[in-house]
Amino acid sequence: MADFEKSHTPRFTVDVYQNEYLPRGAREVHAIVTVTATGSGGRPVPADGSPRxxxxxxxxxxxxxxxxxxxxxxxxxxxxxxxxxxxxxxxxxxxxxxxxxxxxxxxxxxxxxxxxxxxxxxxxxxxxxxxxxxxxxxxxxxxxxxxxxxxxxxxxxxxxxxxxxxxxxxxxxxxxxxxxxxxxxxxxxxxxxxxxxxxxxxxxxxxxxxxxxxxxxxxxxxxxxxxxxxxxxGKEIGDVGLRLWTPRGASVRYVKQVAPTVQDLTGRRSESPPHSGDYPTGSWGDETRDYHVCVLVPDAGVGRELLAARVALVVREPGDPAGPPAATLGHGLIRAVWTDDLAAATAVNPAVAHYTGQAELARAIREGLDLRRRGDTAGATARLGRAVRLAHASGNEATAKLLAKVVDVEDAATGTVRLKARVSEADEMTLETRSTKTVRVKKTSEDE
The missing domain is CATH 3.40.50.410 (von Willebrand factor, type A domain)
Known part of the structure; x- marks a missing residue:
């Protein structure tokens, strides 16, 4: 974890949650990057009177x-x-x-x-x-x-x-x-x-x-x-970018915001040589957001360790989106360690597992509603049932309540549901619109 503090700038912290251990021959590294901004508010109006x-x-x-x-x-x-x-x-x-x-x-x-x-x-x-x-x-x-x-x-x-x-x-x-x-x-x-x-x-x-x-x-x-x-x-700083540096031979497979909503940033990369790319995150106030980063790395061999990626929060000068960053707000490291210890290599980090499930939940809702509109009752029931099961398992109560307006839930734990005969258009549209809203992973004592 690292942080940065500057006069009249919110304080940012960056935490990385991952299982850095990979089995022999593996190349894909997953990590959840949690970014928290605090200390917004009360900034003085600029001396020249220009609006912030x-x-x-x-x-x-x-x-x-x-x-x-x-x-x-x-x-x-x-x-x-x-x-x-x-x-x-x-x-x-x-x-x-x-x-x-x-x-x-x-x-x-x-x-x-x-x-x-x-x-x-x-x-x-x-x-x-x-x-x-x-x-x-x-x-x-x-x-x-x-x-x-x-x-x-x-x-x-x-x-x-x-x-x-x-x-x-x-x-x-x-x-x-x-x-x-x-x-x-x-x-x-x-x-x-x-x-x-x-x-x-x-x-x-x-x-x-x-x-x-x-x-x-x-x-x-x-x-x-x-x-x-x-x-x-409540926003106090704009044009913040998530910068990912990767070593030679490595590449970023995807970057997704996964909390408070699912937002795929992969295609929005702007190159920042050498070996770096920036992903836009917009404006920030006092808030926390989580990002799922997946990096492909060269196989270094059992017993070897590699810095898979360096994560940094950068902000640019107003009005100069193509210019150099004005400041680095925080940074973190994503590691890869190859091992023959099967238990260590196959353990899935709880944060990665949680947000993988939240992304699947959003997908299942969209697919289920689309199948329902096309008259595929069996397909819609299966996908929306999967959504109910994922919402229940992750504690996403808000989405579970919206799903209950579209399906009759017989057993949330197993995802056993029946499509409702009549669903209001507003309830269906609300579920679809809010399908990307997620709940944050509950940190264990080991994560604190």
């Missing part, structure tokens, strides 16, 4: 927001609540999204700085939102990106609300927008009601390192937006 954080609220104002009529009213109230939760000094803007993107406040391609006057003016502007037109989410994101580019803030966070599918642009245009915005800001995405596409909304959040969730009832939007803003206001 910027927020853009993107509100769906398409015609479907009038069905039912109170949907847009609750969206307006939620946006007002989010504006009210902004700290003094935070830069912000509001965007109305239809088949185009329009600046609602402050306008002029810029962001306002939050204080009593600008918050009041923004709330007044939001009260004038009306619903018409279609949905082109990529255009909303591109406008948010341009607004963020006008701010020097290191922490840049978007909130996107939609009630429908991205029907007025091609999937390719949305993907291009996400690719263009990735690394420039993070974004939480919310679907209100049940007429939106889970894969689409979850994909937006995943690409932009944010959270995705369903708000089935519009009246719950204000509480959800307020909670999101509380989390965002």
């Amino acid at each position: 954080a910027a927020v853009v609220l993107m509100v769906d104002c398409s015609g479907s927001m009038n069905r039912p009529p109170d949907k847009l009213r609750h969206a307006r109230l939620a946006t007002e609540a989010a504006i009210g939760a902004l700290r003094d000094g935070v830069a912000f803007a509001v965007v109305a999204g239809t088949h185009r993107a329009a600046e609602v406040f402050p306008g002029g391609g810029r962001l306002a700085v939050a204080d009593d006057a600008t918050r009041a003016a923004a709330r007044a502007a939001v009260r004038g939102l009306t619903a018409s037109g279609g949905t082109a989410i990529g255009a909303w994101l591109r406008l948010a990106g341009r607004l963020f580019d006008a701010s020097p803030a290191a922490i840049r966070h978007g909130v996107l609300l939609t009630d429908g599918r991205d029907e007025h642009e091609t999937p390719e245009l949305l993907r291009e927008a996400l690719d263009a915005c990735a690394g420039r800001f993070t974004c939480d995405a919310r679907g209100v009601g049940t007429d939106w596409d889970v894969t689409e909304v979850a994909g937006i959040a995943s690409a932009l390192l944010g959270t995705a969730d369903i708000v089935a009832e519009p009246e719950a939007l204000a509480a959800d937006f307020t909670a999101m803003m509380a989390t965002t206001m």
Whole structure:
């Protein structure tokens, strides 16, 4: 374990949990990397008065927001609540999204700085939102990106609300927008009601390192937006990367965030020579996240030890994502030791086993719901039964409760279930949207 502390910077610790022993001929090394940040909050406003954080609220104002009529009213109230939760000094803007993107406040391609006057003016502007037109989410994101580019803030966070599918642009245009915005800001995405596409909304959040969730009832939007803003206001450092160095002949097979949600970062690697690559983790406040790292190493032979990977947390200067890291926030080591001791070599580290199961749980839910939609009762029952068993074994009570709304559980320990004859669309979408939420592994006394 190692840590780093700098004036006005959260303190990071990095812990590595693994079974470093490998049997003869083995090449695959697994480790759980736990990163914890503490000491956020109370940082002074920069001397030049520039904001540390910027927020853009993107509100769906398409015609479907009038069905039912109170949907847009609750969206307006939620946006007002989010504006009210902004700290003094935070830069912000509001965007109305239809088949185009329009600046609602402050306008002029810029962001306002939050204080009593600008918050009041923004709330007044939001009260004038009306619903018409279609949905082109990529255009909303591109406008948010341009607004963020006008701010020097290191922490840049978007909130996107939609009630429908991205029907007025091609999937390719949305993907291009996400690719263009990735690394420039993070974004939480919310679907209100049940007429939106889970894969689409979850994909937006995943690409932009944010959270995705369903708000089935519009009246719950204000509480959800307020909670999101509380989390965002707690962020104190942005653009943190997980850097992996591997020795010559070794390579990274995958890097996945496994808590608090499952998020595959493998394809987001940016090279940092020599022998290193960076994986984006976004902004941090006081929180803990776990990452599953798998490295392929050359077989060094029985009795030999190898440093399989060096893990480091790095942060870059604001506005210079391609530049050198400004600081190393923490580091840890992943080891490989070859042995003929079968008991030592075949023991699975509890943390690795737990998170492997959590990733399988998310997969089983997605596959089971897909089979259910296709009418494959036997296949859906088997996969959702497997999900129930995994949720029970890992103590993931929140997911177990969501599964119980889709299947009748006869025996959770064995995964014996029956598909419910009738399932509400909201319950099915909630299970699918939240399938990637995990529970952290319970550390044993040996891990402390």
